[in-house]
Amino acid sequence: MKPRESDAKGRAWALLLTTHATLVERIEAALGAADLPPLAWYDVLWELEKAEDGKMRMSELAERVVLSRSNLTRLADRLEKAKLLRRESCADDKRGAYCAITKAGLQMREKMWPVYREQIDLLFGAYLDVEEARTMTQVFEKILRAAKEVSPPN
Numbered sequence: 001m002k003p004r005e006s007d008a009k010g011r012a013w014a015l016l017l018t019t020h021a022t023l024v025e026r027i028e029a030a031l032g033a034a035d036l037p038p039l040a041w042y043d044v045l046w047e048l049e050k051a052e053d054g055k056m057r058m059s060e061l062a063e064r065v066v067l068s069r070s071n072l073t074r075l076a077d078r079l080e081k082a083k084l085l086r087r088e089s090c091a092d093d094k095r096g097a098y099c100a101i102t103k104a105g106l107q108m109r110e111k112m113w114p115v116y117r118e119q120i121d122l123l124f125g126a127y128l129d130v131e132e133a134r135t136m137t138q139v140f141e142k143i144l145r146a147a148k149e150v151s152p153p154n
Contacts, residue, residue, distance in 0.1 A: 083102060
């Protein structure tokens, strides 16, 4: 790769990370100001709400919300304590467990969405036209597909 090409790609990568961190920080602040739980709670509740029967294996949920299994376990403990999800045993795997969204979890996710949506519109959507959004989507989908095909280092 040519030095200028490498510099441009390195700058894009750095800006992606900085932008992501800044946007998440601002969204977290807006949720906190509205006396709502953190964004990670929303992500877990949303994935469960979309899942068949409102439940999902812990391992699959960890992949969907991009958390390690141990971080998801701690987060699930907090969500369960808040009565936003419940754990269910896996009939076919004694070591496995499901997380299932509760009615209170559905209500909390719905309560969080307007604040989250407003921040997405304010901080992200306002700066893109439809064509730019489509281009970004195509680029991120391409990168994500490729990343999932690469075996992690041992």
